[in-house]
Amino acid sequence: MEEKKLDLNSIIGFVLIFGILIWIMYQNQPSEAAIVAEKAKKEQVAKEDKASKVVVNQDAEVPTIGAVGDTIQLAKLQKSLGNFAYSASLPSAKDTVTIIENDLVILKIANKGGYIVEATLKNFERFKKGSGQLVELIKDNNANLNVQLLTTDNRTLNTKDLFFEPILTKYGADQILSMRLKSGANEYLEYKYILKPNDYMIGFEIHSQGLKSVLDASKPLNIEWDLKSFRNEKSVSTENRYSEICYEYEDAKSNYIGQGTDKMEMVSDVSYVAFKQHFFCSVLLTDVPFKSAELHSNNLVHDDKIDTIYTKQFKAIIPIAFKNGEIDQKMNWYFGPSDYAILKTYDKNLEDIVPLGWGIFGWINRHAFIPMYGFLSMFIAPGWAIILFTILVKLFMSPVTYKSFLSQAKMKVLKPEITELGEKFKKDPMKKQQETMKLYNKAGVNPMAGCVPGLLQMPVFYALFQFFPSAISLRQKGFLWADDLSSFDSVYKLPFHVPAYGDHISLFPILASIAIFFYMKMTTGDQQMAAPQQEGMPDMAKIMKYMIYISPVMMLLFFNNYASGLSLYYFVSNTITIGIMLVIKNYIIDSDKIHAQIQVNKLKEPKKQGKFQRKLQEVMEQAEAQKAKDKKK
Known part of the structure; x- marks a missing residue:
C-alpha cells in the first residue's frame, strides 16, 4: 500500500480551510453594540425597579431607547415611536448629564428626559454648619419633569422616557443649554436652560419646531412636575410644618396648600407654583399665566422618629396650549433659599412664599x-x-x-x-x-x-x-x-x-x-x-x-x-x-x-x-x- 505524504498542496489547502473558518467565526461574533445591548438587558432584568419603559398605548410597551447601532431594536422602536425614534440613532441616546453652574448653584441635566437630575446650592449645608453636606434640592431621582406628547396617530409618549440631545453654548457670561428631542434632522421638541452668573433664577423655555404633522394640537400638552422634598433641617417636625405648596393666581393673589395627606386643589390663571421646603424652595414661574393647574401635596412625616428622610410629596399638572400648531412657552426655574430679601429682588411677588402672616401681621413684618x-x-x-x-x-x-x-x-x-x-x-x-x-x-x-x-x-x-x-x-x-x-x-x-x-x-x-x-x-x-x-x-x-x-x-x-x-x-x-x-x-x-x-x-x-x-x-x-x-x- 502506497504511503501518503503531506505535500505542499495539502498544506496550502489546510491553511485556506483554517482561514475560512476563522473568517466565518469572526463575521458571526456579536458586535460591540450587541454586547452592550445584551449587558444592558441583563442589568435591566436584575434591576427592574430602575428600568424604564416608554408607554405608547394602553396595550403595548417597548423598551427604552438603548444601544446605538442595534438595527433590530431600532426597527422595533421605529415602529412603536414613529418619528421620535430618530433620537435612538443619536450619540446622546445614553444616560449622561450636562453640568451648568455659577457661584450659587450646580445643575446637572440628563439626556434622558432632558430635566434636572441634581440641583445643589453651593452656600448652604444640611442639618448643621460644618456637616460638609451641601443642600441638594434635587438628587437620587426625587424629582421629575414630564411632558405628555399626544401624536396624530393616537399615541401617548412621555418625554421623561426619551433621550434629548444637549447643545451647550455661551452668550457672554450666560450659559445656554439646549436639550432637543429630535423627530428628524430639523424637527424637534426643545427645552432651553439659561443660567446667568450669581443668580438662583434659571431661564426655561419649551419650544417645538416642525412637529405640526406629528403632534395632535387639538388638546393642550400636560406638564407634569413632581418633587419629593428631602429633609435639610435638624428638626424634621418643624421643617415639615413649614413645607407646603405656594402659588400665585388670578393677578397677584397668593395662597398655599397646607398640611395633611393627599391635599389637592384646582386653580386658574397661575403665575407660579412653588414647592417650598421651609428655608428653601423650587419654583416654576411663567411669563404668561397658565390657564389652570392641578396641585397635589402629600405629607410623608407620620412619625418624626421614623420618617426622617423626606417631608412632603409635591406634584403639579399644568396644561400648556399650542400656538399655530407648535409649542412656545417661556418660563423660569428658581432653585434657592426662601429668603425674603432675595425673592423680593425678582419683582414677581415671590416674597409671598415666605409665611409672614396675613393682613396687619404680615404688614408689620414686611415694613417694620x-x-x-x-x-x-x-x-x-x-x-x-x-x-x-x-x-x-x-x-x-x-x-x-x-x-x-x-x-x-x-x-x-x-x-x-x-x-x-x-x-x-x-x-x-x-x-x-x-x-x-x-x-x-x-x-x-x-x-x-x-x-x-x-x-x-x-x-x-x-x-x-x-x-x-x-x-x-x-x-x-x-x-x-x-x-x-x-x-x-x-x-x-x-x-x-x-x-x-x-x-x-x-x-x-x-x-x-x-x-x-x-x-x-x-x-x-x-x-x-x-x-x-x-x-x-x-x-x-x-x-x-x-x-x-x-x-x-x-x-x-x-x-x-x-x-x-x-x-x-x-x-x-x-x-x-x-x-x-x-x-x-x-x-x-x-x-x-x-x-x-x-x-x-x-x-x-x-x-x-x-x-x-x-x-x-x-x-x-x-x-x-x-x-x-x-x-x-
Whole structure:
C-alpha cells in the first residue's frame, strides 16, 4: 500500500480551510453594540425597579431607547415611536448629564428626559454648619419633569422616557443649554436652560419646531412636575410644618396648600407654583399665566422618629396650549433659599412664599421687623441682634404698657367704693351695674382701658411668632449654647421620648417659661386686686390663678421643638417687661396722687358718655324696666 505524504498542496489547502473558518467565526461574533445591548438587558432584568419603559398605548410597551447601532431594536422602536425614534440613532441616546453652574448653584441635566437630575446650592449645608453636606434640592431621582406628547396617530409618549440631545453654548457670561428631542434632522421638541452668573433664577423655555404633522394640537400638552422634598433641617417636625405648596393666581393673589395627606386643589390663571421646603424652595414661574393647574401635596412625616428622610410629596399638572400648531412657552426655574430679601429682588411677588402672616401681621413684618432686624444683623451677631431687637420693640410698646398699668392702678383705687356698691345693691345686680358705670364715668375711669393695650400688643406678638421661624438669616447661626437659632437648642438628649415634648431638653424655652410665670404672677395679681367681684362669675379668680401655672407649662411643651431664636426673644421680652412693670409700679405710678385726682374728677361735671357706654347704659335700663314689668305681673 502506497504511503501518503503531506505535500505542499495539502498544506496550502489546510491553511485556506483554517482561514475560512476563522473568517466565518469572526463575521458571526456579536458586535460591540450587541454586547452592550445584551449587558444592558441583563442589568435591566436584575434591576427592574430602575428600568424604564416608554408607554405608547394602553396595550403595548417597548423598551427604552438603548444601544446605538442595534438595527433590530431600532426597527422595533421605529415602529412603536414613529418619528421620535430618530433620537435612538443619536450619540446622546445614553444616560449622561450636562453640568451648568455659577457661584450659587450646580445643575446637572440628563439626556434622558432632558430635566434636572441634581440641583445643589453651593452656600448652604444640611442639618448643621460644618456637616460638609451641601443642600441638594434635587438628587437620587426625587424629582421629575414630564411632558405628555399626544401624536396624530393616537399615541401617548412621555418625554421623561426619551433621550434629548444637549447643545451647550455661551452668550457672554450666560450659559445656554439646549436639550432637543429630535423627530428628524430639523424637527424637534426643545427645552432651553439659561443660567446667568450669581443668580438662583434659571431661564426655561419649551419650544417645538416642525412637529405640526406629528403632534395632535387639538388638546393642550400636560406638564407634569413632581418633587419629593428631602429633609435639610435638624428638626424634621418643624421643617415639615413649614413645607407646603405656594402659588400665585388670578393677578397677584397668593395662597398655599397646607398640611395633611393627599391635599389637592384646582386653580386658574397661575403665575407660579412653588414647592417650598421651609428655608428653601423650587419654583416654576411663567411669563404668561397658565390657564389652570392641578396641585397635589402629600405629607410623608407620620412619625418624626421614623420618617426622617423626606417631608412632603409635591406634584403639579399644568396644561400648556399650542400656538399655530407648535409649542412656545417661556418660563423660569428658581432653585434657592426662601429668603425674603432675595425673592423680593425678582419683582414677581415671590416674597409671598415666605409665611409672614396675613393682613396687619404680615404688614408689620414686611415694613417694620424685617428692615429693623436686617439692619441690626449687619453690625452685630444674630443672637445679640435678637436681644437688641427685643429691647427696641419693648421700648416702642412701653407707652402701651404704661397705659395698661395706669388703668389697673385707677381700678385698684376705686375697688373699695365698688365693693361698697356691691354690698349696697347685693340683691339687685342690675342696679349695681348701673351705679358702678356711673361711678366710673364720674371718676373719669374707663374699665376697658386695661384691655385695649393688651389687644394692641396682640398683632405684634403674632407677627413675631411668624417672623422668627421664617428668618433664614438665623439658620445655623449660634448664640451661647444654641448652635442654630432657627431650630431647638438641645442641652441634654433624653434616653426616651416624651409625648408633646420630645426626646431632648431645650434651655431657652425653660428660661422663657420661668419669665412668663413671674410676669403673669405680677400682672394677674394686680388685675385681681383691681377688678371687682362680678356676680355669676365666682370662679374667675381661681381660673386666673390656674392660668399662672398652665401658661408656662404650655410654653415649655410647645417651644421645646421650636426655633430657639423665638424662645430667646420671649425670654428677653418678658424679662424686660417685668423690669418695666417694677419701674412703673414703684417709681412712676403714685396711688395717692391717682386717688386725689379721682376725687377731683368726681367734683367735676361728668364726662359725656361714649357711644359704647351710652349703649350699654340703655341696655341695662331696658333690662331693669323689663324686670320691674315682670314683677308687676
